[in-house]
Amino acid sequence: MTGPLARLRGLRVRLASACLLVAAFAALATAALTYREARTAMLQRAQDSVVRSVRDRVEAVAPSVPFPPDQAALERIVALVDTRGNTDHWIVAAGYRDLWATTDRVLTPDAIPTALRTTADEVTAFQRVEREGVIWLAVGVPVTFAKPLNGVLSGVQVYVLTPMRAQMQEEAALVRAARKGAIPAVLLALVLALVVAGGVLRPVRALQRATRRLAQGRLDTRLQVKGGDELADLARDFNHTAAALEQHEARLRTMEARARGFAADVSHELRTPLAAMAAVINVLDEDAAAEHLDPDTAAALRLVSAETGKLTRLVDDLMEISRFDAGAAALHVDELDVAEAVRRCLAARSWSGAVTTHLPEGIRAEVDPRRFDVVVANLVGNALRHGAPPVEVGLGTERRADGVWIVLRVADRGPGLAADTLHRVFERFYKADSARARSVGSGLGMAITLENVRLHDGHIRAANRSDGGAVFTVELPRYARIEVTEDA
Amino acid sequence: MTAFGREEDRSVTTGPIAAAKRVRRRGLFDTEPMVRVLLIEDDPAVAEGLAIGLRRQGHATDVRHTGEDGLAGVAAFDPDLIVLDLMLPGIDGFEVCRRIRRAGNLPVIMLTARNEDMDVVLGLEAGADDYVVKPVQARVLEARIRAVLRRTESAAPAGRREVHGELTLDRTALTVLKAGRPIALAPSELRLLLALSASPGQVFSRGQLLESVWEHPYLGDSRLVDACVKRLRIKIEEPDRPARYIQTVRGFGYRFGPL
Ligand SMILES: Nc1ncnc2c1ncn2[C@@H]1O[C@H](COP(=O)(O)OP(=O)(O)OP(=O)(O)O)[C@@H](O)[C@H]1O
Numbered sequence: 229m230t231g232p233l234a235r236l237r238g239l240r241v242r243l244a245s246a247c248l249l250v251a252a253f254a255a256l257a258t259a260a261l262t263y264r265e266a267r268t269a270m271l272q273r274a275q276d277s278v279v280r281s282v283r284d285r286v287e288a289v290a291p292s293v294p295f296p297p298d299q300a301a302l303e304r305i306v307a308l309v310d311t312r313g314n315t316d317h318w319i320v321a322a323g324y325r326d327l328w329a330t331t332d333r334v335l336t337p338d339a340i341p342t343a344l345r346t347t348a349d350e351v352t353a354f355q356r357v358e359r360e361g362v363i364w365l366a367v368g369v370p371v372t373f374a375k376p377l378n379g380v381l382s383g384v385q386v387y388v389l390t391p392m393r394a395q396m397q398e399e400a401a402l403v404r405a406a407r408k409g410a411i412p413a414v415l416l417a418l419v420l421a422l423v424v425a426g427g428v429l430r431p432v433r434a435l436q437r438a439t440r441r442l443a444q445g446r447l448d449t450r451l452q453v454k455g456g457d458e459l460a461d462l463a464r465d466f467n468h469t470a471a472a473l474e475q476h477e478a479r480l481r482t483m484e485a486r487a488r489g490f491a492a493d494v495s496h497e498l499r500t501p502l503a504a505m506a507a508v509i510n511v512l513d514e515d516a517a518a519e520h521l522d523p524d525t526a527a528a529l530r531l532v533s534a535e536t537g538k539l540t541r542l543v544d545d546l547m548e549i550s551r552f553d554a555g556a557a558a559l560h561v562d563e564l565d566v567a568e569a570v571r572r573c574l575a576a577r578s579w580s581g582a583v584t585t586h587l588p589e590g591i592r593a594e595v596d597p598r599r600f601d602v603v604v605a606n607l608v609g610n611a612l613r614h615g616a617p618p619v620e621v622g623l624g625t626e627r628r629a630d631g632v633w634i635v636l637r638v639a640d641r642g643p644g645l646a647a648d649t650l651h652r653v654f655e656r657f658y659k660a661d662s663a664r665a666r667s668v669g670s671g672l673g674m675a676i677t678l679e680n681v682r683l684h685d686g687h688i689r690a691a692n693r694s695d696g697g698a699v700f701t702v703e704l705p706r707y708a709r710i711e712v713t714e715d716a
Numbered sequence: 717m718t719a720f721g722r723e724e725d726r727s728v729t730t731g732p733i734a735a736a737k738r739v740r741r742r743g744l745f746d747t748e749p750m751v752r753v754l755l756i757e758d759d760p761a762v763a764e765g766l767a768i769g770l771r772r773q774g775h776a777t778d779v780r781h782t783g784e785d786g787l788a789g790v791a792a793f794d795p796d797l798i799v800l801d802l803m804l805p806g807i808d809g810f811e812v813c814r815r816i817r818r819a820g821n822l823p824v825i826m827l828t829a830r831n832e833d834m835d836v837v838l839g840l841e842a843g844a845d846d847y848v849v850k851p852v853q854a855r856v857l858e859a860r861i862r863a864v865l866r867r868t869e870s871a872a873p874a875g876r877r878e879v880h881g882e883l884t885l886d887r888t889a890l891t892v893l894k895a896g897r898p899i900a901l902a903p904s905e906l907r908l909l910l911a912l913s914a915s916p917g918q919v920f921s922r923g924q925l926l927e928s929v930w931e932h933p934y935l936g937d938s939r940l941v942d943a944c945v946k947r948l949r950i951k952i953e954e955p956d957r958p959a960r961y962i963q964t965v966r967g968f969g970y971r972f973g974p975l
C-alpha cells in the first residue's frame with residue numbers, strides 16, 4: 229500500500245519541484261542579470277568619474293613637469309594630483325622606469341597589477357584591486373608631455389587608487405535587494421508550484437481513491453469526468469471498466485445464488501419423499517430378516533433399506549451445507565469441558581477403544597456442542613476409515629495475542645494425503661481414494677467440518693506426518709465471539 | 717449434520733417403563749407397551765410412512781392432516797402422545813402446540829426440517845417436549861417417544877412430599893404445588909424440575925441434563941434445555957425477580973437453589 233502512495237507523493241513532489249526549479253531559475257536569473265547590469269552601470273559611472281578627474285588632473289599637471297622626470301618631478305606630480313583636497317582617500321602614485329613616488333608609504337609598484345601597468349603605458353586603464361580587504365579602483369593614466377615629445381607617450385604613468393567603499397555598499401545593497409526580491413519570489417513560486425501540482429494531481433488522486441474502493445469490492449465506484457484531457461479519458465476508461473466489472477459480478481452472483489439455491493431446493497424436494505421412505509426402513513429391515521421371505525426379495529429389501537439410509541445421509545449433509553451457504557447456520561454456544569466433550573463424542577460411537585487420547589483435564593471452552601461433536605466425529609471417523617490405527621486425538625491450549633485457543637489434533641498412521649490434494653480435502657464431494665470410497669461416504673464430511681470450524685471463527689489444517697499418516701489440526705478460540713446461550 | 721453426527725448412528729437406550737399401559741404387542745423392540753399416538757402431518761406419504769412405522773412398533777396410531785383436524789383428534793382419539801409437524805395448512809403446528817399446552821400436559825414431539833432452525837426454537841417455546849428432524853427413521857422416533865413417556869409415567873400413589881420454599885414436590889405422584897396450588901407442567905418441564913431438585917445446590921451441565929432428562933446425546937442441542945428452563949421459570953418463579961429455584965451458573969449450567 230505504501231508503494232503507490234509513495235509514488236504518488238513522489239509525483240507531486242516532482243511536479244512541484246520542477247515548477248519550483250523553473251521559477252527559482254527565472255527569479256535567480258532575473259536577479260543576477262539585473263544585479264550585473266546595475267553593478268556594471270554603477271561601477272562604470274564611478275570609474276568614469278574617477279578616471280575623468282584623474283585624467284583632468286594629470287593633464288593639468290603634466291605641462292609643469294619636465295621630461296624626463298626625476299624623482300622630485302614624480303613627487304611633484306603625485307603631490308599635485310593629490311592636492312585635489314578630496315575626501316576620497318586617494319592614494320596617488322607615479323612611476324617612470326625605476327622611479328616611483330607615492331602618497332602612501334607602503335604602496336609599492338608591485339601593488340599595481342602588471343596588466344594595468346602594461347596597458348597604462350599607452351591608454352588610460354583601470355582595474356579593481358583588493359588591498360587589505362578593501363576593493364580599490366586602480367586607475368592608470370599615461371602622461372603625455374607637450375614638450376619635448378609633442379604628445380608622444382612618455383612612459384610616465386600616474387596611478388590613482390581609490391577605495392570603492394561607497395560602491396561596495398551600494399553593491400551590497402543591490403545584493404540584498406536582489407535577495408529580498410528573489411527569496412519571496414521563490415517562496416511564492418513554491419506555493420504556486422504546490423497548488424498547481426495539487427491541481428494537476430487531484431484527478432490522479434481521485435483515480436487512486438476510486439481504484440482502491442474498487443479493489444475493496446465496491447464495484448459501484450465511479451469517477452466524475454471533467455474536461456477532455458488525458459486524465460478525463462482515463463477517468464472515463466475507469467468508469468467503463470468498473471461498470472463492466474459490476475455487471476460481470478452481478479451476473480456471477482445470480483448464477484452462483486441460483487446454483488446454490490438449486491442445490492438447496494433439490495435437497496429440500498428430496499426430503500419429503502425421503503421422510504416417507506426413511507420412516508419405513510426399519511420395517512423393511514425387520515422383514516428382510518424374516519425366514520419365510522424369498523432370498524431375492526430379502527436382498528432387494530436390504531438394498532433399498534441401505535441405499536435409502538445413504539440417500540438420507542446425503543440429503544442431510546447437502547441441507548446442512550445449504551444452510552451454511554445461505555448464512556442460516558447458527559451457533560448455539562455453551563461452555564463445556566473439552567476433554568469430556570471429546571470423550572463423549574468417541575464413546576457415543578463406540579470408538580473409545582480404537583483411539584489413543586491425550587486429553588488434559590480442565591480445558592473449558594465456549595463451543596456449539598452439537599457442531600463440536602460433528603467436527604470431532606468427522607475427523608476421527610476419517611482417520612479410522614481412510615487412515616489406519618493407531619489413531620491419536622490430542623488436545624491443548626495456546627495463548628496468543630488474540631486470546632487463548634483450543635488446539636485439537638487428530639492423527640493417524642494411514643497412507644496420509646497426497647501433497648497436491650492436501651488443500652482439496654475440504655472441497656465438497658472430494659474423495660482422494662475415489663475408487664475405494666464410492667460406497668463409503670459422500671465426500672461432504674470435511675466440507676461440513678470446515679464450515680463448522682469457521683462458524684466458530686476457528687481454523688482447520690490438513691497435513692502429513694513426517695513419519696507417515698495424516699494429521700488434522702483444529703484451532704478454536706477459547707471464547708466464542710457471541711454471547712453464551714443465556715436464558716432470560 | 718453429517719455421517720457421525722446423526723442420531724441414527726447412536727445406540728438407543730430403552731429402559732423399562734414404570735407401568736405398562738393397555739395392551740402389549742410385539743414390535744421392533746419387543747415388549748414395549750402400546751401407546752396411543754396422534755400423528756399430525758400434512759404430507760400424506762410421510763404421514764403414511766410414519767404411521768406404518770408406529771403401528772409396527774405396536775402403537776395405536778391416528779393420523780390427521782391439518783391443525784384443526786389434529787385438535788379435534790386430541791379430543792376424539794384421546795392420545796398418550798402427539799407427533800406434530802410444524803408446517804401445517806390452516807392452524808400451524810406452533811399454534812396447535814400452544815393450544816394443546818393450554819388444555820393440558822400431553823407430551824408433544826415436533827417434526828421439523830433440518831434447514832428451519834428457527835422452527836426448533838419457536839416450537840420449543842410453544843411448549844413442545846422434544847423434536848425430531850425429518851427424514852426420521854421409525855426407530856429414532858420410537859426412542860424419543862419412549863424417552864418422553866418415561867418422563868410422565870408413574871403408577872405409584874401420592875407419597876413422600878418434598879418442600880422447597882413455596883414448592884411442594886411429590887416424586888411418586890408426580891405433582892408440583894406452588895403455595896399449595898397445583899401447577900400444570902409439561903412432561904419435559906416436570907422431569908427437568910425433578911432432575912434438578914433431586915440434588916439441590918448441585919450444578920448440572922446442559923449436556924448432563926440433555927442425557928438424563930431428554931435421553932439425547934450429551935453433545936446434543938442445548939436449546940432444548942434452555943427453552944425448557946425458560947418455560948419452567950415462567951411457571952414456578954416469581955415474575956420480575958431473579959430466578960430462585962432454577963438458577964443459571966454461567967459457563968456451567970443450572971442448579972436448583974440454594975434457597
Ligand atoms: N485421515 C485421512 N487419511 C487419508 N485420507 C483422508 C483422511 N481424511 C480424509 N481423507 C480423504 O479426504 C476425502 C474427503 O473426506 P470427507 O470426510 O470429506 O469425505 P468422506 O469421508 O469420503 O465422506 P463423508 O465424510 O461425507 O462420509 C476422503 O474421501 C479421503 O480420501
Ligand SMILES: [Mg+2]
Binds near residue numbers: 606609610669673674
Ligand atoms: Mg469423512
